[in-house]
Amino acid sequence: MKKLMLSLFIAFGFSACSLSNDDMNNVDCGVNTEVAFTGFPLLCNYAVKSLPTNPAAIVVNSTERMEYYFTKHENTCTVASDPNIDFTQKFLVGIFAGAKPTSGYAIKITSIVENNCQIVINFYEKSPQNGETLSSAPTYPSDFILIPKTSKPIVFNRTTESSDNIVIGSFNSKCIGTDCQKFFQLNNYNIQKFQNVVAGNYDFSQYKYSTTTKRDEYTTFSKSIPTEILNLKGQTKTYGTPDSADQGGIYFEFTQGAVVTKIYIDNADTADQSTEVKLFKKTIQDKITSLK
Numbered sequence: 001m002k003k004l005m006l007s008l009f010i011a012f013g014f015s016a017c018s019l020s021n022d023d024m025n026n027v028d029c030g031v032n033t034e035v036a037f038t039g040f041p042l043l044c045n046y047a048v049k050s051l052p053t054n055p056a057a058i059v060v061n062s063t064e065r066m067e068y069y070f071t072k073h074e075n076t077c078t079v080a081s082d083p084n085i086d087f088t089q090k091f092l093v094g095i096f097a098g099a100k101p102t103s104g105y106a107i108k109i110t111s112i113v114e115n116n117c118q119i120v121i122n123f124y125e126k127s128p129q130n131g132e133t134l135s136s137a138p139t140y141p142s143d144f145i146l147i148p149k150t151s152k153p154i155v156f157n158r159t160t161e162s163s164d165n166i167v168i169g170s171f172n173s174k175c176i177g178t179d180c181q182k183f184f185q186l187n188n189y190n191i192q193k194f195q196n197v198v199a200g201n202y203d204f205s206q207y208k209y210s211t212t213t214k215r216d217e218y219t220t221f222s223k224s225i226p227t228e229i230l231n232l233k234g235q236t237k238t239y240g241t242p243d244s245a246d247q248g249g250i251y252f253e254f255t256q257g258a259v260v261t262k263i264y265i266d267n268a269d270t271a272d273q274s275t276e277v278k279l280f281k282k283t284i285q286d287k288i289t290s291l292k
Contacts, residue, residue, distance in 0.1 A: 029115040030116040030117075033114055034114075034213045035113065036148075037093075038090075038209065040085075040092065041206050041208065042094070042144040044075050044081040044083070045076075046072055048069065048070060048140075049070060049071055052098055054098045056095075057093070057094065059092070060092040061091045061092075061149070066085070078206065079198050080196075088149070090149060091150065092144060093144065094143070095107055096142045097142070099139075100141060102134045104134045104139075105139060106126040107126070108163070110122045110190060111190060111213045112147065118155055119154045121147075122157045123156060124161040130257060133258075161189050164255055166185070166186045166222065167183060167184070168186065168251065168253075169181065169251035170182045170250060173243050174246045174248075175199075182288050182291075183202075184288065185204065186217040186218050188215060190211045190217075192210070193291065195210070232261050233259055234260060235261060235262075236262040238265075239265045241266060249265055249267055250263075250264070250265040
């Protein structure tokens with residue numbers, strides 16, 4: 001395989017650098033292999049000391065570098081968040097889109113590949129969607145992940161992806177254990193498994209997640225959504241009375257551009273569940289089982 005050399009070259013967090021896709025050189029570096037990583041909700045527990053006005057990235061490999069870039073504060077998220085990083089095992093990677101004039105912008109790491117020469121971190125950027133409600137205040141989009149400790153150089157590759165996604169989950173407020181509720185995001189670049197989701201608290205930006213690189217899961221699964229649910233277009237609907245008798249329920253969230261539809265379905269078959277909804281509930285249950 002050819003080694004993709006980008007003008008962005010980061011060696012373990014010595015400085016923030018610009019994101020770019022220019023200046024390529026071709027070198028044989030062997031076969032690319034996928035690298036698993038963990039999504040890290042850093043802003044729950046840290047503030048960035050100096051928000052970059054231009055696109056930039058950092059790789060942090062020590063407590064000293066962490067203290068250089070960030071200020072620690074009390075958890076501001078509504079769920080418990082572990083702020084600790086074992087730098088003997090993990091590095092923190094942060095990417096910044098720079099200053100944006102409104103809300104609605106985002107930057108997201110999608111996958112990581114490694115070869116004999118380097119580690120390549122793929123990412124994309126999102127702009128405001130048609131119909132999205134925006135705040136006029138400037139924003140500074142960012143994304144943070146944990147990667148395995150490495151001695152290889154790290155480069156960044158901008159890709160084109162859609163932010164559309166599906167979240168499926170099986171919930172039960174009476175479950176016991178740290179991972180008894182199963183929640184996954186399906187998109188067209190990877191599968192994300194959210195960690196330690198709290199019943200009823202489904203702001204998934206607050207949770208760590210592990211990743212499996214897999215293409216087109218969103219497109220494939222969306223074909224199974226019944227017309228009845230597609231027609232809700234941004235509404236929230238509950239079928240039956242999920243969790244009313246400790247029987248739990250199924251969660252479905254469908255994001256298309258600026259439109260987010262949320263569904264809660266009783267695990268028990270109830271009169272308001274059509275045949276199509278019951279079949280779709282079974283499809284979600286089977287998919288969750290396959291992803292465990």
